[in-house]
Amino acid sequence: MxxxxxxxxxxxxxxxxxxxxxxxxxxxxxxxxxxxxxxxxxxxxxxxxxxxxxxxxxxxxxxxxxxxxxRDPVREREYERERSRREAAARQAEGLCVRCGRKPAAPDRSSCEPCLEKRRAADRARYAAGKAAGLPYGGANADAKRRAGRAKSKQRQKTRLEAGLCIRCGQHPPAGGGTTCAPCRKKRQVAEKRQYAERRAAGLCTRCGAPVHDGLSRCAPCAVIDEAGRNPERKNARSRKLYAERRARGLCTACGTPSQGASRCAPCAEKSYHGSAHFKGIPVWDPSFTVIELDTGREHGPFDSEADVALCLAFEKLDRNRVEVVSDASPMASLTSWG
Incomplete structure (x- = not known):
């Protein structure tokens, strides 16, 4: 019709x-x-x-x-996904492996043990191939792996904190009101000191490993971050505690070496004195000499000694009466030379 x-x-x-x-x-x-x-x-x-x-x-x-x-690729993918979901749901409802559908699933798993072992073997082979190729995480999605690792680590730490255990090993209670036990803290400190020494020797930032200049221990971004996150009260309290402990043990409060009852050992005391704002007088430096020709104003030097000045006059064939020798010496040299 x-x-x-x-x-x-x-x-x-x-x-x-x-x-x-x-x-x-x-x-x-x-x-x-x-x-x-x-x-x-x-x-x-x-x-x-x-x-x-x-x-x-x-x-x-x-x-x-x-x-x-x-077929339409988009529609085909959607259909296959939906069909796979229906098939997996039906097999799971029957207690069968969602992959093969022939054997019962393993305890607390959705697949049977043979299928699980096949998947583990495939994962190991794929990881080995990616690792041999130099890919991070064996070629897996690095961002997804890192996110999953951080989430798992955060959950594990939370569980251990609630149980009153060390967040690193989960076997001993934390020490000193912290979150890690004494052995784990010591291991971490040893590793951090070793990493610090290696990066300092290589001229790298001790925090992020980036190159630094002028022999500094941290790069500019890390220095800004440390300064912004530094708690002065906490630092001062820790310094006072360390000072009291070392004074009670008769050690140098700066480096921790024996100081024979003094607050600082001799090297640390000298270093502290030279770095202080105490008036030390005019420094004494080695003299230098400059030869100036009176006719032309030409300069020769500077020279470290009068013997070098004499050699300059002889080499340049200059008359001593036609030149001026300017000496750059510390004013303190005339006072200390009498000793």
Whole structure:
């Protein structure tokens, strides 16, 4: 029957087709031809299945010859994902392995033990290949691995803190009101000192490992971060505690070496004095000499000794009366030379 509105006709045809299909399925017949029962584990009978398969093969061959995909890739992926989810849910409801569907799943797992072992072997092989190629995390997604590792570490630390255990080993209670036990703290300090020494020797930032200049221990960004995050009260309290402990043990409060009852050992005391704001007078430096020609104003030098000045006059063939020798000496030299 023709309809004036094609959309109305299509809707009624779909409704009629759906109703006819439901009636045939309810009667145990093939929904396509309605004359024979469906084949085992199929919804259509064998002749209809064969006709449909032949038509599909012909369509696939035609599309392949035209260089077109057999199906819409997006729709195919969505269909396969949905089918896989339905299949996994059905197998899990029956207590079977979601991968093979033949054996019962392992305890607290969704797959059976053979499938789990196959997956582990594949993961190990993939990791080994990626590691041999020099890829981080064996070629896996580095960002995802790091996020998962941080989340797992945070959860593990939280669990151990609630249980009153060391967050690193989880075997001993924390020491000194901290979060790690004494052995773990000592191991960490040894590792940090070794890393600090290695980076200092290599001229790198002791915090991030980036190159530094002028022999500094930290690069500019790390120095800013440390300064912003530094707590003066905490630092002063720690310094006072360390000072009291070393004074009670008769050690130098600066380096911790024996100081014979003094607050500082001799080297540290001298270093502290030279670095203080105490008035030390004018420094004494080695004298230097400069020869200036009176006629031309040309300068020779500077020289470290009067003997070098004499050699300069002889080499340049200069008259002693036609030059001026300027001496740059410390004012303290005249006072200390009498000693």
């Amino acid at each position: 023709a309809y004036a509105d094609q959309e109305v006709g299509k809707a009624r045809d779909r409704e009629r087709f759906r109703r006819r299909t439901e009636e045939r399925i309810a009667a145990g017949l093939c929904p396509r031809c309605g004359t024979a029962p469906p084949a085992p584990e199929r919804t259509m009978c064998a002749p209809c299945n064969e006709k449909r398969n032949a038509a599909s093969r012909a369509r696939d061959a035609r599309l392949r010859a035209e260089g077109k995909p057999r």
